[in-house]
Amino acid sequence: MTKIECVIRPEKLDAVMDALGQFGNPGMTVSEVKGCGLQRGWKEVYRGVESTIKLLSKIKIEVVVKDETVDQAVQLICRAARTGEVGDGKIFLYPVADVVRIRTGETGESAIY
Amino acid sequence: MRKKMIGACCLLPLMWLASSGIAWAADAPKIDSGDTAFVLLCAALVLLMTPGLALFYGGMVRRKNVLSTIMHSFIIIALVSVQWVLFGYTLAFGPDKLHLIGNLSWLGLIGVGGAPNPDYAATIPHLAYMAFQLMFAIITAALISGSFAERFRFPAFLIFTLLWTTIVYDPMAHWVWGAGGWLRNLGVLDFAGGTVVHISSGVSGLVTALVLGKRLGYGREPMVPHHLPFTVLGAGLLWFGWFGFNAGSALAANGLAANAFVVTNTAAAAAALSWLCTEWIHNGKPTILGAASGCVAGLVAITPASGFVTPLSAVLxxxxxxxxxxxxxSVVKAKLGYDDSLDAFGVHGIGGTWGALATGLFATTAVNPAGANGLFFGNPGQLWTQFIGVITSWAFAAIVTFIILKVVSLFTRLRASDEEELAGLDLPMHGERAYDYIS
Known part of the structure; x- marks a missing residue:
């Protein structure tokens, strides 16, 4: 099992959720996050005084999939979240030792979906 | 020459009205129910300005300081309300001593009752006049808090505010509005508080900002408003309440009140437009914070002039x-480098100064025969008189505020500790947060 953690543009959230839904995985965790990278910050002007905002708003999605579907899931996310401009985000993959469904106590792959 | 003739023509009705006023004052003062209802409602409108100011300022600070900032305005309503009844009103408006301050004969409002006081307002209960003036004392003290937001220690703030209202506001109100006050005798025109309210609070704010020093990270870290919709709502409440402030200063439901109402709205609107367009040209974007700030700047500027100028003058x-x-x-503050957090000085100190001087330019007795003509209506001397009022207000507010801060600092620390400031004042100082993250 692998955890896919992707940081994407906020406006691409719906597209990525749709893509993962078509792939057949309804479970995910979504957070509003801030971060910085190649995209840099921008300037805001309040009462004529300029402030540089270094942290940009992004969306982080965490989803756990079976190992055999990781490549397909990553491809779907890339296709849905890509604009081609700097700032499209990143995808990180981590091995998952186990999964437990709290309600039933099931473990392993059957606890993912 | 022509201006002089206009001036002379305006003087004639003034003399007539002055003489008829003397004859009329000989009658026993009689309460007018319309005037009384109007002034009491206006007092309530002015009260609402202070919670409005709390939102206006609260939206502009960072989220960790929003409650402490709102607290400044809100608790001043309570503090000054009690001070005013106990001894503030008699110091400001009590029977004159040396043209500088009221005496203590109305301590605890003894002798201030339902009968009118013709020195101030002959057709409303003296208590109604007192209540109306109270609201001015409240908002003036609250305005200062824009300069020291995000770093003043609460206990020091309370002591400072009580002392400031007592030894800066009360004497200044007496000089300009009190019967026998020396600036009033000199002929300084200040219809609703350009000098007493806005210059005094703005300049005192600047001094407080300088004495306290800049916020940690000022100029290096972004310090951006956390909730501008608050600020716009606050500006809206200020705009609304300002009708009570200026129109109510006519102290009667009459044509002068209507004039003040109209010029107040006009100047607010014109300044919102001019601030917006100026920043649009200067920075490339029109902002709602700019529109809201501009409307307040316009309200400040028209305040001293509102009972003396025409709607066309109000546009200018x-x-x-x-x-x-x-x-x-945007420019001067950055060049000089002081940290006037929410621009109490930039808007009220500067706007009030402009308004007080503008009164000396645009005032006309055609609007208010009890006033005077300004420079553009043939009386250049009025501008000089206004200038004296401005300089006096600046000097008195700055010097006494500085002394108060130094005295308070002998007894208690003025500024929040670095840890408190970094955490935001809400949690360490008040033990509460505006926004819960997990619930």
């Missing part, structure tokens, strides 16, 4: 006021 006073205040907060 507002347009120029918006531009001057914009450059004060």
């Amino acid at each position: 006073i507002g347009l120029i006021g918006g531009i001057i205040c914009y450059f004060a907060v």
Whole structure:
């Protein structure tokens, strides 16, 4: 099992959720996050005084999939979240030792979906 | 020459009205129910300005300081309300001593009752006049808090505010509005508080900001408003309440009140437009914070003039006021490097100064026979008189505020500790947060 953690543009959230839904995985965790990278910050002007905002708003999605579907899931996310401009985000993959469904106590792959 | 003739023509009705006023004052003062209802409602409108100011300022600070900032305005309503009843009103408006301060004969409002006081307002209960003036004392003290937001220690703030209201506001109100006050005798025109309210609070704010020093990270870290919709709502409440402030200063439901109402709205609107357009040209974007700030700048600028100028003059006073205040907060503040957190000085100190001087330019006895003509209506001397009022207000507010801060600092620390400031004042100082993250 692998955890896919992707940081994407906020406006691409719906597209990525749709893509993962078509792939057949309804479970995910979504957070509003801030971060910085190649995209840099921008300037805001309040009462004529300029402030540089270094942290940009992004969306982080965490989803756990079976190992055999990781490549397909990553491809779907890339296709849905890509604009081609700097700032499209990143995808990180981590091995998952186990999964437990709290309600039933099931473990392993059957606890993912 | 022509202006002089206009001036002379305006003097004739003034003399007639002055003489008829003397004859009329000989009658026993009689309460007018319309005037009384109007002034009491206006007092309530002015009260609402202070919670409005709390939102206006609260939206502009960072989220960790929003409650402490709102607290400044809100608790001043309570503090000054009690001070005013106990001894503030008699110091400001009590029977004159040396043209500098009221004596203590109305301590605890003894002798201030339902009968009118013709020195101030002959057709409303003295208590109604007192209540109306109380609201001015409240908002003036609250305005200062824009300069020291995000770093003043609460206990020091309370002591400072009590002392400031007592030894800066009360004497200044007496000088300009009190019967026998020396600036009033000199002929300084201040219809609703350009000197007493806005210059005094703005300049005192600047001094407080300088004495306290800059916020940690000022100029290096972004310090951006956390909730501008609050600020716009606050500006809206200020705009609304300002009708009570200026129109109510006529102290009667009459044509002068209507004039003040109209010029107040006009100047606010003109300044909102001029601030917006100036920043649009200067920075490339029109902002809602700019529109809200501009409207307040216009309200400040028209305040001293509102009982003396025509609506057309109000357009000019507002347009120029918006531009001057914009450059004060965006260029001058940055050049001089002081940290006037929410621009109490830039908007109220500068806007109030412009308004007080503009009164000396645009005032006309055609609007208010009890006033005077300004420079553009044939009386250049009025501008000089206004200038004296401005300089006196600046000097007195600055010096006494500085002394108060130094005295308070002997007894208690003025500024929050670095840890408190970094955490935001809400949690360490008040033990509460505006926004819960997990619930």
